[in-house]
Amino acid sequence: MPGSGERLSPQGGSLAISPRTVAGPLRKSALLLAVGALGFGGGYGVNALWFDGAAPVQPISFSHKLHAGEHKLPCQHCHLYAERSPVAGVPPMSKCLGCHRQIATDSPEIQKLMAFWQRGEPVPWLKVHDLPDFTHFSHKRHVRAGLPCQSCHGPVESMDVLTRVAPMTMGWCLGCHRERAVRFGTDCWTCHK
């Protein structure tokens, strides 16, 4: 407020400390804060846009495109339990070794795999698709209902690096349940037991 300092003056004369001197640092702080907030927004945006975790860097760069796309391995060849259990199952190491004892043994990634195997350690894969613990999701029901894996997991057969394409939010689940008129598909207790 320009000139307000004068009015506050007890004698109507000018103050010993000029208002500009007082307001100057304050404005500077405000500017700093504004730039900080801008930076915050930018940082958050960068994180959300390019670091959304939809395609985490796996310990071994396994390619679904190669296995499911080019070699046309059916999904359940490796994800053994999708049709009979709530979880699809990540293939046991022995399954990988079943082929890779012979195949591509000179590839550096396969050598990483062999190193894990020889140390008796499982490969610590990172989850790409993860639902919160308070939702009950069963692969078995969805697979037996004839839903192709790609409806939720996207075209994995064309992905070199597995990437999450669906938001996996409640609204997204319900959208599909509504569209397909799933019986009890919108009951709370169907997913939140």
Added chain:
Amino acid sequence: MSRDLNRRDFLALLSAGTAGAGAGFWFGEALKHPVEQLIPALVPPEDLVPGIATWYASACTQCPAGCGILVKNREGRAKKIEGNPGHPVNQGGLCALGQAGLNLLYHPDRLLAPRRRSGARGAGQFQAAGWDEALAAIAQALAELRTQGRGASLSLISAPQTGHLDTLIHEVLAAFDSTRYGQHEAWGAGIAPLVQRKALGLQHAPRHDLAQARLVLSFGADFLASGDTPVHAARAYGQMRRGRPGQRGRLVQIEPRMSLTGANADLWLPVRPGSEGLVALGLGRALVAGGHYAGADGERWAQVLEPYTPALVARESGLTAGHVEALAAELAAGPALALAGGATTRYSNGLGNALAVEALNQLCGSLDRPGGVLGNPPPLLPAEAPVMDLTAWQTLIADARAGRVATLLFLDCNPLHELPPALGLREALDAVPLVVSLASLPDETSRFADWVLPLPSYLESWGDAAPRPGVGLRAAALAQPVVAPREGPRPAGDILLELARRAGTPLASPDYLAYLKNGWRSLHARRSDANAPADFDAFWNAALNAGVWGDGQAGTESPRWQPEAQDALDYRPARFAGGEADYPLVFQPYPSPNLHGASAAALPWLQELPDPLTGLAWGSWLEINPRTAAALGLAMGDIVLVESPAGRVEAPVLPYPAIHPALVAMPLGQGHEAFGRYAAGRGVNAAALVAPSTVEGTGALAWAATRVRLVKTGRRVKLKPRGKHDQALGRELFGSIPIKEL
């Protein structure tokens, strides 16, 4: 704002922007669901599917009841234990200890590697050692004993074994020329085996047919909480109460301290400690005098029972003559099942009490009839060794002191904590050159051992269990590992076989599983059940799947009253260690309903479980009648020094309305110095007060034959009983409005 951006301001703005961007990025990261890992199996186990529970049938071996269990396994981890509905003992039920077995499996203080003592005995200092080293050292000592012809100086004391481990121990000891094998069970069956032989002529424990009883007269028998087979008894009790439409069995409990069973009774009669047998004799006299006894030897009975007049019974027991008459009338109206147990059989006059109670069964015609006392077939797997009584322990201790015990092996048992310290076992161990303890937790006995060999929990082991006492059927449960065993421990059977091999006297079986299978092969060969598969492998798989196999009722005994027992029927007042002038109160330790198994105190679920009668958890307390407490100026939580001629402990006072004014009581099971983080340093050991004397005429320890005095310490703690609903104190717990006022 200054027009020119000077260097300082520029740097400040740059820092603010960078810090903001960093914070924003971090914020975005923090909002995200943490990235989880997907850990594949190396080689998938054949019968496990991730996401789906696999249930394995097995056996609970935490007490000799031998219940069948089903264990839920998810992704290789045991998650829940349930009763096996197909097992004739528990029929789907499970006690708290059975439920808490998971605590044993996942106990953070489990022993995982052999230990060799590095400090003084009892100091608890150990060094980790390899199996090879440990087994070599022990095997060498054992081989030396044998070559020197001193096999008899080797003793092995084991937890109760009701399966093939029992015969294996016997055979391994025989390979070392020793027969000194005993089983240790703290509270155990007491004098029951003697009474069943003496009074009823039975070889095997009788079966009390609670389920079909009309009236149950229990003299101190706490069958619902701490009996020999609590789950079976609880189920039968439920059947007795409301399993028969139109007929509700009645339960009368006669005991000076209300037990859990007493709390369930229709009528609870507190009698003076030690006079329970006299009440039974008085009731018997009333039956005979009233002409209700149909046997030919009525006159003889009348003679024997003549002295026990209602007046005498009333004077000695503290009941009124009216009580005695009313009870006699109830008895006369039809058959009743009389049971003796708990303190009744553990006073100095416990044998007399127990015989008097069996006499009552004879007089009201309950022997060998439904709803009464029935016989059992011989167990499918007979025991090789008796449970050690006080005399057996005293012999062992005397032998140890005299240098006649060179090596002492303790298998999965903790007598150093469970026996009264006044017995002197701890001191006697000093004279034993080699003490070895096979245990899964670092208990007190292991602290005094030279070698401690870690055992797996029962959920990781092969084994079997035949119920003891029997339940009318010849049955045995098969135990299998329900999870992959933790690395380090070795099963007891494997350790014993390996010791025999290293000492140069190998048994035929390479490992315990092979031994067990052989045992079951011979059970299969002797089977009387025509429906059992003829092929052994099919039979074994079927038994593993079901968790239990029963082989009919062949050779069931019949209880018959033994006339000689009549002569033993004389009432002698109970005697107590400590004179009444110095020690005015009678002391009764009792097995805690929650901590009744040997391993129970180490399990946090059981520590946390409030005692059903007092609502207390995680400690010890002294129960005292509120009137006695008031007379002594004691209030709830006052810590008193409890002194007996044998020892002293400190405990907070709990005024307990359902206890005879002349009695104080304390639960057993606490007061551990070791035994893992949940047990150590918690409460006091009630056994420390017990003077080691026998039940007269037997070798059994008289747990309830000591007197104590209380000394105030001036300190107090706040006891916090959970779920105290016994005192309404004028509060309207359930509000109601008369209909007119509506």
